[in-house]
Amino acid sequence: MITVCLNKANFEYDIHSLVKAFYAREEVKVFADQEKIQKLEQECSPRLRLEILYQNGEEGEKDSIEINLLEPREDFGYDIGLTGRTEADFSQRIETKNQLKRCLYQMLSQYTGQVLPWGALTGIRPVKIAMSMLEEGKGDEEIQAYMAQSYFASPEKIELSIEIAKRESELLEQVDYQEGYSLYIGIPFCPSICSYCSFSSSPIEKWKERVQDYLDALEVEINVTAQLCRGRKLNTIYIGGGTPTTLSPKHLDWLLDKVAEYFDCEHLAEYTVEAGRPDSITRDKLKVLKDHGISRISINPQTMKQQTLDIIGRRHTPEQAVEAFSMARELGFDNINMDLIVGLPEESIVDVRATMEAIQKLSPDSLTIHSLALKRAARFQMFPEDYQGMEMANSWEIIELTANYARMMGLAPYYLYRQKNMAGNFENVGYAAPGKAGLYNILMMEEKQPILALGAGSISKRLFSDGRIERCENVKDVAQYIGRIDEMIERKKVLFQDFNLC
Numbered sequence: 441m442i443t444v445c446l447n448k449a450n451f452e453y454d455i456h457s458l459v460k461a462f463y464a465r466e467e468v469k470v471f472a473d474q475e476k477i478q479k480l481e482q483e484c485s486p487r488l489r490l491e492i493l494y495q496n497g498e499e500g501e502k503d504s505i506e507i508n509l510l511e512p513r514e515d516f517g518y519d520i521g522l523t524g525r526t527e528a529d530f531s532q533r534i535e536t537k538n539q540l541k542r543c544l545y546q547m548l549s550q551y552t553g554q555v556l557p558w559g560a561l562t563g564i565r566p567v568k569i570a571m572s573m574l575e576e577g578k579g580d581e582e583i584q585a586y587m588a589q590s591y592f593a594s595p596e597k598i599e600l601s602i603e604i605a606k607r608e609s610e611l612l613e614q615v616d617y618q619e620g621y622s623l624y625i626g627i628p629f630c631p632s633i634c635s636y637c638s639f640s641s642s643p644i645e646k647w648k649e650r651v652q653d654y655l656d657a658l659e660v661e662i663n664v665t666a667q668l669c670r671g672r673k674l675n676t677i678y679i680g681g682g683t684p685t686t687l688s689p690k691h692l693d694w695l696l697d698k699v700a701e702y703f704d705c706e707h708l709a710e711y712t713v714e715a716g717r718p719d720s721i722t723r724d725k726l727k728v729l730k731d732h733g734i735s736r737i738s739i740n741p742q743t744m745k746q747q748t749l750d751i752i753g754r755r756h757t758p759e760q761a762v763e764a765f766s767m768a769r770e771l772g773f774d775n776i777n778m779d780l781i782v783g784l785p786e787e788s789i790v791d792v793r794a795t796m797e798a799i800q801k802l803s804p805d806s807l808t809i810h811s812l813a814l815k816r817a818a819r820f821q822m823f824p825e826d827y828q829g830m831e832m833a834n835s836w837e838i839i840e841l842t843a844n845y846a847r848m849m850g851l852a853p854y855y856l857y858r859q860k861n862m863a864g865n866f867e868n869v870g871y872a873a874p875g876k877a878g879l880y881n882i883l884m885m886e887e888k889q890p891i892l893a894l895g896a897g898s899i900s901k902r903l904f905s906d907g908r909i910e911r912c913e914n915v916k917d918v919a920q921y922i923g924r925i926d927e928m929i930e931r932k933k934v935l936f937q938d939f940n941l942c
Contacts (some may be wrong), residue, residue: 443481444490446472451537455492457562458541461865462548463487485512488521492540494530502527505540509547522547538590545592556865557836559592564858566597566867568886570605600853600869607854608882615709615879617889619941620673622880623703625658625695626895627681628918631719632755644686647918651691654896654918657925659698661894664929666702669892671941673707676880683716689724696732710879712736719756721764726771736878739764739804740779743787744795751785758798765802775876778804782842783812783834783864792838796845806872807851809842813859834864846871855881892936896921902935910935 442463444455449472456470466487471477481489489510497503506525510518526543528536538560545560558566566587573583580602587598629644629651647654677699687695705711713729715721715737729737741761743749749756768776778799782792799807811834846853851871855878858867870881883889887909893900897916903909912931915921921928 441467441484441486442488443477443486444470445477446492448494454562460861462552464861503530557594557597561591561593567601567604567856570601574605604853604856611877615675620675621890622676622883624893625679626898627684628896629686630683631717632753653922657922660925662702665932668936668939676710678712678880680714683720684713685715685720685725689728692728714738716740718760718764730771736775738777742781744798745791748784748787775805777806779808781810781812782838789838805876807846808870810868811862811866813862839866857885
């Protein structure tokens with residue numbers, strides 16, 4: 441455990457994220473409460489203690505932030521390991537936050553000997569920085585200098601951000617995203633729950649008797665909310681989860697019929713269904729998707745190493761992934777994405793190379809490489825004793841390896857995002873062949889368009905002309921969603937008031 445004690449409650453999220461970037465497997469507690477910190481430390485001696493002091497400058501002096509890194513002694517006292525200090529102007533919140541993060545990053549980097557790929561940058565959308573600067577007319581060199589000086593990001597990651605920002609800008613020119621919107625529909629069922637998963641999903645076996653109840657509630661939400669967007673152009677649809685293909689062919693057909701019945705799909709540029717788990721995919725389900733004009737599907741093996749699949753709770757084989765992919769190709773799907781995760785337990789660079797070789801033979805149209813994120817609600821974190829002694833590592837070499845294989849397959853990076861607690865402090869990158877990039881991914885990640893999100897655990901998002909972004913969430917629990925559907929709809933009515941153009 442690492443404890444962080446603040447003399448004032450401020451920037452707790454950013455501090456927590458940055459400390460976790462250096463100590464991904466440690467529990468990090470951040471409080472502006474000395475007594476709470478001391479109680480925690482009495483129960484479990486911390487590996488480190490950080491003290492962060494926000495100090496208002498006296499007349500004629502600047503504000504400042506002091507950081508002390510303390511090492512515990514056997515007598516329960518502490519020795520000062522490092523001390524850092526930076527001037528600040530507390531009236532300038534954003535710059536104060538960046539000053540704090542730069543100072544903390546430099547201290548932790550010095551103490552651990554680590555240099556993080558993204559430096560002090562803790563946000564999930566680094567490409568947004570590059571894109572905003574490009575839109576302002578800034579050149580590559582100016583962006584590189586800013587991201588290096590402000591965040592200590594590595595040259596490689598800055599270059600990747602700029603490359604993706606440029607590609608995203610080109611792709612966005614194809615979509616009237618300012619007058620349009622995107623639709624997300626969540627199917628919160630899976631064949632089983634993976635050890636790394638923290639999404640709103642439940643085993644289909646547990647809910648098989650209530651699937652129709654869920655779909656009936658979803659139809660009510662679809663019906664009412666479609667009216668809120670009347671007159672707007674629906675640009676992309678993404679049906680995810682969970683695993684949508686845990687639904688039977690009959691239920692899939694029913695759902696896709698309802699989408700076509702209630703929504704105007706005349707301006708649709710992309711229609712994705714995340715088929716996901718290979719053990720949920722059948723020829724009959726793929727035929728349903730094809731008959732409904734689904735233009736893009738995702739088949740996600742995560743790894744092609746059977747031992748790893750067993751560890752993480754994926755109840756399929758590499759052979760099933762190959763079979764599902766081949767079946768989709770036979771049925772005429774020409775835009776197939778595959779998801780992989782690096783940093784999984786007991787996987788070396790040799791294993792990752794073997795997975796990439798297998799994927800290269802299939803030649804998907806797009807590929808998403810995820811760096812494992814150790815989420816609090818995932819089994820990895822909730823039951824760490826089950827994975828004790830298992831190495832979960834990521835490295836520059838592994839990331840470069842996956843990038844090189846993607847390029848050998850003719851796939852270029854087109855979107856990027858980060859998550860908290862990612863192995864090696866890296867990122868998730870989507871690669872795609874020309875004309876096969878996932879537009880929904882870009883619109884959602886770069887917050888370029890309103891997202892109407894339906895189903896349990898989904899989050900709708902509306903962008904306003906003054907730059908505000910407001911959200912409303914649906915409850916995650918399936919039974920709660922069914923029972924409280926009217927409440928979910930009322931939230932959307934408030935968020936999307938005056939949104940339609942009729």
